[in-house]
Amino acid sequence: MLTTPPEVEIALAESAPSAGFWRESWRRFCRRRLALVALAFVVALMAIAAAAPFIAGTKPIICKYKGHIYFPALGYYNRAWENPIFAKDRFRGRYAGTLAEKDPDSWAIFPLVYQDPYRRVRAGEWPDQPENPFGKEGVPSRYNWFGTNPQGFDVFASMVHGAQTAVSVGFVSMGIAAAIGITLGALAGYFGGWIDVLISRVIEVVMCIPSLVLILALVAMLDKVSNVHLMVIVGCTGWTGIARLTRAEFMKLKQLEFVSAARAMGAGASRVMFIHILRNALAPVLVPITFGIADAILIESGLSFLGFGASPPNPSWGTLLSAGRRSIEETWWLIVFPGAAIFLTVLAYNLIGEGLQEATDPRLRQDAH
Amino acid sequence: MTSYLIRRLGIGVITLLLITFLVYGLVRNIPGTPFTSDMAQMNPSKMMSPEAVEKLNRLYGLDKPWYQAYFYWMSNVVRGDFGVSYSRNNKPVGTLILERMPATLLLSSTSLVLAYLLSVPIGLWSSARADSVSERSVSTLLYMLYSLPAFVAALYLQLLFYVKLDWLPLYGMTSDDYATLSTSGKAWDLLKHATLPVICFTYGSLAFYSRFIRANMQEVLRQDYIRTARAKGVAPRTIIWKHAFRNTLIPFVTLVGLSLPGLFSGAVILEQIFSWPGMGRLYFESIGQRDYNVIMGLTLMFSMLTLAGQLLADILYAVVDPRVTYN
């Protein structure tokens, strides 16, 4: 009452269709400069993750070898995508010199930075580029922007490729968590009764087990941990908050008259749940999902830091940090750069989450009652 | 109220049974047993003969399927016997936990008190000064802190205060010569060792609590009864701390209850970074060593604390909110 100006009858002019909820929310989101910057950061991070092999790597993006065109850099995404001919011809991942040696007519376009997240670049591989230093010698230099790790692997290359882990773990695990959480929360909130009692108990049980404990135990059960395992595990343990919020939203929304109206016109349970309630519950539920992505990234890097992450060789920001901690007195760059990356990513997701919250919160929207 | 409490406790017991059953099944299905896992990886020469392993398994009841073993464990727990730690010279689990408790409590209680003491004034101040330049910069700073992962912060602080400035020790709870120090020397030594862990434990919850208070205050300040108070002629300061804060306390006490398990559980990663001999580290080590009884003992404790915390939150809720009665 106190904060809103009086309602003024709006004369509806004959014009284009009005902005829907999401377009309106986007307009509000755009008004928050920090949230936009954060969104740009995340988009850039995703682009870097997607294009990692083209940014840093030692395999050519495209090359002509023995009369054929190949894309060896795709091997960074999946081993099988690297043509077996290079394995047969004993390239051992070293294309720069080997190509010209085996086929003088070959040509290749290499990634922007000639460094590899999985191995140490030796002297003479690349014109005018010395061998990667290792240990405490690996300070940041013009060849190794963020330094090298104790084995002499380039930190910049590892971080660029590690962005893949961060981005995919965040999205996929929260996708899984959202699917579980929204489904269970919706069922509990809409139907109530014994379904609610049952689901609420399950939520409580999962919430009571400390999540790191659960995750550590699950990870320990696996022989060889991959990123996919981590995503599933983080997703299967991180859905409780989403489920509780969805449940609360459903319980609130099902009281509203438009839901009664839908039931009165004969709409079945699924129609009411998905077309009427879920569409309205989605905005508030998106907020914890966004925060959840930040959490998932934190958990992944934390697990890698503890040595419980995906099995090596697997570039992860947490793994770099862990190496940095072991030699903290000498290799500050192994802490500062990956630490900053984790921090900025988490901050960005949190800012986006908050921006979303303010853009979609009905109490903060004056015109949409 | 009593019947409500009894019902809650009843449900809590069922939840506990479910949790422990699940976790027991989980940990027993981790490949390896206490007698094959860690020592073998560390040192192949220490690998026990299959017969020796078999004998130990029988001795500790590990030859039975896990669900049977669970009931065996549970019935012992009911009798107050939590079993012994296989990898720590058969030390009783209860004793082990009690040994580790003070180290964790030292960190967690200090940081809890600090977080509450600082966050309430900060939260109130920022709701009173909403949208001023100083408030916005403090809020931004708090937001950054809130997003800064504790383990990143811990490493950064170690870099700064140990590597760069050499003011504070890197890790551990005491120095090597701790035993020889005077009482005040001991206190000083402990303080120096605890400073970084306490900071890392505190800043996150500090940021979270003050943002929580501020958000709730803004919500409360929109309410009709605040307008009533203003119409009475109450001064803005009184409105903030009396009328609004009293209402903000209602959701805030829920947080107090929910922070109870954190008080004892410690933090796995932070204790690992600072080599702090607390509960989180104990848990972490036990998983690696497949020390089932320790894992289960700790799980039971954490879950009980979580449930107790929820119950405490509900009770506190009824204390601060006169509208809530449990009938």
Added chain:
Amino acid sequence: MSTAVIDVNDLKTYFHTEEGVVRAVDGVSFRIEPGRTLGIVGESGSGKSVTSLSIMRLLASSAQIESGRIALLRRDLVRLPEPEMRSIRGKEISMIFQEPMTSLNPVFTVGDQVMEAILLHQKVTKAEARQRTIELFKEVGIPNPEQRVDSYPHQMSGGQKQRVMIAMALSCNPKLLIADEPTTALDVTIQAQILDILRKLRDERGMAILFITHDLGVIAEIADDVLVMYRGEEVEYGPVLEIFANPKHPYTKGLLACRPRLDTPYRLLPTVDDFMTVRVVEGRLEITEKQLDAMRLNELKTHGRGRLLHPLSELAAMGHAVAPIAPGSARGSATMPSTVDPTQRNPPAEPGATKDVQYIPEGTKPLLSVENLEVHFPVRRGLLARTVDHIRAVDGISFKVYRGQTLGLVGESGCGKTTAGRATLRLVEPTGGRVWLDGVDVASLGSADLRQMRRRMQIIFQDPYGSLNPRMTVEAAVTEPMVIQGIGAGRQDRRDRAAALLEEVGLQTVHLRRYPHEFSGGQRQRICIARAIAVEPEFLICDESVSALDVSVQAQVLNLLKRLQETRGLTYIFISHDLSVVKFMADMMAVMNAGKIIEFGPSEAIYRDPREEYTRKLISATPNDDLDHIRQVVAQRERTWVSRK
């Protein structure tokens, strides 16, 4: 001139929003003498509340007093520094608000909250303040004040909370009491009590009251002078009798005419639009009066549907004496029940006019027949959550509705009328009884049959903001029932139907692509009506469908409902707390209290001759703006006024 407690001169309060400047209050002037009451009346957005908040200087930060003077005993409040203003609030001017439910702080006892005001402004001890609070509680009619001071707000009813608010407001003997819609959220019987208290305290203490309301009836009961506001502007200001007897401004005329008074002669209500046209010229309102011809007014009285009552035999069984009718006249005109004679009020029927009262022929089957409908909610308690008791929300009600009729369900909040309506449609599962719709028992239908049945019965809800899905365009909302019920061939056909429906309810085809939040309350309610009739139902429940609307909009929607009933042959159950609206709409009326129907009969008859004490109470509590009544009140006020001097 100097005797005025408050003298407001050309007050302008503007809101500065992102969309531009909103002139919430634009040049309002008035003065109130001690012991007098000024009523400010206006609809939502008229700026009446902003005016009161401007006087208190409690405006939101986006609002600003641009110019004007607010003189409290010759002190200009506009320019007073905030600390001094604080010592005026609660002491010289105090205020009570619309929502007693949320206006008290839930975590303090009501006694503490009243004491706080006393301790703030008076030099007394705590014990004295408490004593004073108890006395005040006695004065405002709170029973057991000694115990009640220690109650928390949630332990009190709405009416009692409003009494606490009044006690708080009066605690420091203010010169001016601002009451902002103080009775709007309350039931009419409680409203009558609160108005009594305010009148009594005003006369005893000689304070001035600024009474803000949208309800002309309440204004007539309490005000000495009336100021009518329209979109921030003062349109008329004068003594109450003058305003009611001889309104000058077309808006005032419209407002007075469009209210369905208990004794309204109209069959269709005149609306404000009949009296004036509004244009916005350079951000300013330009109001032109329309010449309203007598023909049109007469048409409103004679055209439109008359009453359609139950068969005479049933009326007789209810004990409503009816004169015998000529045999063979099936749906013909009949003599009125002896107690009612509207022909006295209405001129003889003109060509094209419909009959006043008709009766359902004997032997007709009712469209809807509700038998012993029960909705009991279990109350669970104890360790095992056993059901220890039931809340009897609807406790065995029976009624019949014939095709084409309107049945009114009237009662105060919590009487079960809404639950009864929803249980009839099985939106709430009835715990007992039968609901026969055209020979089919709705209460026992399986879900597939029920879905089919929903095509024949629809509902329109109260909240124009909550009853449309905010994520759906108007087109999606109106076509959805057709999709569910399989009406229309394809998308385009349904869109065309939706467009036609919008035209039918007075909106335009272009509105199809818009979202609900862009419409006003009345427009949204029209969309809801279009959605409800999209499946061409026979039977429609209107659950408080006009309660949330402004009076001028309410009149339009009521007219629309009446017109649709005629053109589409609809049968209505019209649920409302507002006796006068129900009486205007309904042929037969059921008065509900505590889950039961306590009186059932023709609405005219119940109004003229209520049998039950409760119904009588309800009727007498309804504010009366009859001119004779106002004259009486004013004369009495003048007498006390003179005697006081």
